[in-house]
Amino acid sequence: MKKTVFTLLLSTAVIVAGPVACTSGKDDSSAAFSVGTELGIDKAAMDTSVKPGDDFYAYANGNWQKITEIPADRSSTGAFYAAFVETEKRNRELVDAIVKGTPKEGSDEARIANFYKAYMNTQGIDAAGMKPVEADLARFAAISDKEELSKVLGEQIRADVDPLNATDFNTENLFGIFVTQGLATPGEVLPYMLQGGLGMPEREYYLSSDAKMATLRTAYQAYVAKLLTAAGIADADAKAKRIFDLEMKIAKAHATREESEDFTRSATVWNKEEFAKKAPGIDWPAFFAAAKLDGATKFAAYHPGAITGLSALVASQPLDAWKDWLTFHQINSHADVLPSAIDQAHFAFYGTTLSGTPQQRSRDKRALAALDTYLGDAVGRAYAEKYFPASAKAEVRDMVEGIKAAFAKRVEAIDWMAPETKKEALKKVETIAVGVGYPDSWRDYGSYSVSADNAYANAVAGEKAEYAHQLAKIGKPMDKGEWWMVPQTVNAVNLPVQNALNFPAAILQPPFFNPQADPAYNYGAIGAVIGHEISHSFDNNGAAFDSTGALRNWWTAADLKKFEEAGAALAAQYDAYRPFPDLAVNGKLTLGENIADVAGLQAAYDAYRASLKGKEAPVIDGFTGDQRFFIAYAQTWATKMRDEALRARIATDGHAPGMYRALTVRNIDAWYKAFDVKEGDKLYLAPDKRVRVWG
Structure with missing residues (x-):
């Protein structure tokens, strides 16, 4: 099902290797980051009255922070806004042209046009009422025993x-499926099975003793009743209580977020026959047949304890509770393509109550986002052909190679690492597959039938088409060149089992990449993103994978101890950041991203210096090259979030908020020299306290 919870919580999130909300500036251009043709950095955003060594984030972004308002339809805003808005504008032009044209029947253009027209026809959606979902609700109502329940869950x-x-661990279904090479089965592509079944973001929302979480639980149960009432479901209050009580039990069966983030604890493999023995309760043959997974011989049981616990709940909890739960989640996860009263109630809870966003995004913008979800490659192909020149692809590839070389040089210089560990690390850098802009081959949507007048049917059919696309990979060799982001995504990602990186076209534009700006700017902005993604191959999780993408320990005990000590020091550094008096950043939860920031920024800096070929960069508008590099980096992390969204982010997200990621510079020696940061300055760290991961 479509991601309703996190799409709203992170409604305009720009993510660097994960779901992090660090987007945008303001809806008008006055507060959006502007990018000069040579300087690159935005001087107007800075507050140069602040001493860089006391608050580097405020020095780089202080004026922007003061004057920027979070748009009413967003939970956060930030420096990625310029790229996001420009990308949205381009998509708007592409889709408008397709919708106004006469695309050939059966073509991707026709699918785009039909999907868009159906989604935008809110009058037709309202007139149809609950009729589009009636067949699904009837399936749930007809369940008469646990075998039939197992079949429907499948x-x-x-x-x-x-x-x-x-x-991304969130699904409203009881389980979620992910397909790629197994963590414990090198060379073998498996279906992964993950825990699911919650309507709120994750288990802490149900189980935390925090008073704010308790308030959200009350609001959630009221919302469930309100949604069922809007859908015309009888006895809504009693059913909402049953649903909530069941989800409390589901939450108790779940692994924690920290456990989910630890790949080494998630490499369990179960044969299909083992499910009945290890997770009794579900009729597994009926489940697998209905899920079209009866042909799979083994599974990656990513959350083995949760699979056991959730299956037991299927056996122990009343059928009526499960039928109510299925009804609610089918409606909840498709609220945007059901009548307006349902859509509005859904936003009021997920958008406003959970993330503090007062206003829903306009329907046309939501339609573009939905197209990215269901027909992303079709839109992306048109986007790449029109907006991403070969020259930009070549320039970014050159930067990638330079940063890879800089990272390898740092590994070679490590004096504490054993030769065998170093050899595998270097091999891993050398063999990283880098995708820039767009994939080499495009998705075939031929099996996806799209109606021009049934938005609900299009959503369900799109989910099924994606599911079939993923299941088709099972048992086949892993495609190291597979992309997991569409080109129009303002984002980048590291793919650990593929030992690969994706840099979509949409992130390769200002304020990240500007071919008119000098190298200091580009290396500090997109170069740090590239370095970050390369470094994810060597963070606390990525370092557990070898050069082939297999999960295995290729470290000596002494080397691993050194690496873990550096990680513990970095976690402690982030534990000290406190956005609210009662809430601190979770250094352990965010450790992987923070390691990638430190190592990636250092590698980007080294590559920048190497690009100068021994010369010094010119001083531009009063800033040295090194100063421009670090300011550019800090400005990419300009972040403003609503309090509700910030609390949700800290509770559930593996990324620290952007204002703290900007402080990565504290661990880079060159930053101290560039801004004359000395002992006594608030951000000063003694040389032996600066975390040095990978060199």
């Missing part, structure tokens, strides 16, 4: 989670 499964590439 029918509902979708490929809607991604634990490795996007740290």
